[in-house]
Each structure stands twice: as C-alpha cells, then as structure tokens.
Amino acid sequence: MRGHGTAVRGARRSRAQAALAALALCGTLALTACNGDEEAGAPGTPASPATSAAATGTASPSPSPSPSPAPSKKPTPAVTSTATPAGTKKTPTPGSTCDHKMPISPDEIAVNRYTPEGGVHSLIIKHGNWGCAAPGADAAPFETTGKETFLNIAEDARITAVTPIVASTVSQPITLQQLIDWLIAHPNQGRVFRYHLDGAGVIDSLDQQYTS
Template sequence: MRAARNGRRAHRQAALAALALCGLLALTACQGDEDAGLPGAKPGGPTAPSGTATASKAPKPSASKAAPKPTGTATAAKKPASPAPTATCDHVMPIAPDLLALRRYTPEGGSHNLIVQHGNWSCGSKDTEGATFEPVGKETFIPIAETAKITATAPIVTGLEPKPITLHELISWVSAHPDSGLPFRYHLGADGAIDTLDEIYLSD
C-alpha cells in the first residue's frame, strides 16, 4: 500500500513540474510576442539602440563660381551722334513740269529758241530755306513766241520786283550772260511755243 501511495505522489509531482514548465514556456513566448509588436523591435528579441549612431547627412552641392561683378570703372556705351536735321524734299519727280534753267538763245530753224535744262528745287519748294534749283538731264531747246509775256527780276533788271520785259531784252541779256542757269516758270501755248515766261528771284 505504501509503495503504491508513494508512486502516485511521485506521479503527481512530475505532472505538476511539467505543468509549471509549460506555464513558464507560455509566459516567455507571450512576452516575446509583445516585444515583437513594439515599434523598432527586431526579430529575434529586442536590442538596445546604439547611443553613438548619427543621422546620415546628404552631401552638399559643390559651390559654383559666382559670376564676376562689373567693375566700377565701366561706362555706358555712347549713342551714335544723330545726323544733322535736313530739309525734307516733297517732290517725287526730279523734273518739274513748269520750271526750267535758262542757258542760251539760238535762232536756228528761223524762229526764236531758248536752250534750256529742266530740273527742280533741291528740297521741292522755293520756300524751303536753303533750296537751290537743280537742273538735270540734257540741254534742249524750246521755241518762244514773239509776243510772249516775260517778267524778270535781278540780275536781269534792277530791283527785286518782277518787271515786264520784251523778248528782245531777254535775248540781249542771255547772249551777254550765257549759261547763267537762272530759273524760270514757263507755260506753253497751243502751238508748243512758250507764251509766258517768269523769272524766279534767287537770293544771294
């Protein structure tokens, strides 16, 4: 009897020891699962963070060379000098339809003919300051009527006011002063001969 009782006691003790061992193992496993759920936990158990670890720094970009600053002695570029103002010509054609420069006289063909050269004012108008009459092209001749109405000023006659003169007076002066180039305004009659001729005074 005693031996059987001792055997049951030893069996209970062994069972209790096994239960205690199982409980200890279960407790250790649960603690490991809780640690694994913590932030930063690593598999295989918690490890203490290193106190000497430092955050990695991104490499700084290499400093580029700054653009050279202009020196204090630099000066602004000078503007080109503007051309001197000139009178604006308002004529398109170089030859005026009613102007001529008187050159010479010729009686060829049995009629009175003036050798002339057509042209225009240098700036389109006699009223423009500094304008001059500029003959262009070749010399030509135009017949003038015996009864043509002619007016003249200096230097053909004395004074600046236009004065009527005869064709003979005009021919005498032109023959004595060939190639004067004095400007005249003229008009042609139905026969193609000059019937009106007016000298245009030029100031000195």
C-alpha cells in the first residue's frame, strides 16, 4: 500500500509540473503578441493602409483619375468692338451738312429794339450767324453772339418785312415808322434782317428774312 501511495503522489506531481509548463508557454505567447501590437500601432488605433497592405501582401488600388470634361462644341460669338480707333474720324450723321463753326454773317443782324437817342433813328441789334436746323424744322435759327450795339438807319431807308411784322410770308414794303411801332410793341424778339450801309455807315436798306 505504501508503494501505491508513492506512485499516486508522483503522478500528481507530474501533472502539476505539466500544467505549470503550459501556463508558462501561454504567458510567453501572450507577451510576444503584445510586443507585436506595440510595433504595429497603439491599441485601438487602426493600422495605416500601407501597413495593412504590407502585412497582407496586397497593394492598395490607385484612385482612378477623374475624366476631363469634354470641350464644348458650341461656337463662341465674336465680340464686336465699339471703340473708335485712334486717329480716325466719326462718320457724320447721314443728311447732316451743318457746320457749327460758320463765321459771323457780314450783312445780317438780329434787331431787338429801337431808340431815338442822339436825335437820330437807331436800331439796337446783335450780330450772329446761322446755326443748324432741328429735324423737321422749316429753317435754321440765327444764333447771336457778342454784345448789343447800335446802327443808325436813314428815315427814307428802303424796308421790307414778312410775318410776324406783316401778315405775309412774302416780303412787303413798309415805312420806317411802321417798323418802329412794331419794335416798340414787340421788343427783344431778334427778328433777322439783311442790311446795307451807305457811305456814311447808315442803313439805307433793310430786308427781313423769313424764318418761321
């Protein structure tokens, strides 16, 4: 019986040593696994695609390049330039032949008023020139310039008039007194007259120009 007890104790001791050896092996394997995780990355941190690819032996597919948009086939309309090239002149408006730089008329005046100052008959006048007629207008305006001045007129001067001094668009002869009366009643209207001076510088003929 003593020999049998000794054998049982020996068997138990062998099983205990085998179990301890197995536990030591498991501990070694666990330590190795932990060291491998530290090298791959911190716990909870996914490995990079390159590392995963290296570990698995597969390469990551390269992203496909985005296809370039197809060029538009719709033609681009040409841009018309509105700039005037330097050194060129603008084309005048068709039908416009008016020159705004006409010189002062040498024999036409705008008559504004009458005055008997100095004991002679004098007309208060302004010189000027013809402007440009507005579209649809019957006649161009007489554009005055400079200051008012005086011209003496002979009492027997030959005078003709049209509307509105007389009720006619055709020249009618009038006397100096008729002209004076109208100018006093209608001052500063600037009716245009063609005039002529005698050798003494006095008006000896005065013809109203029809303007409207």
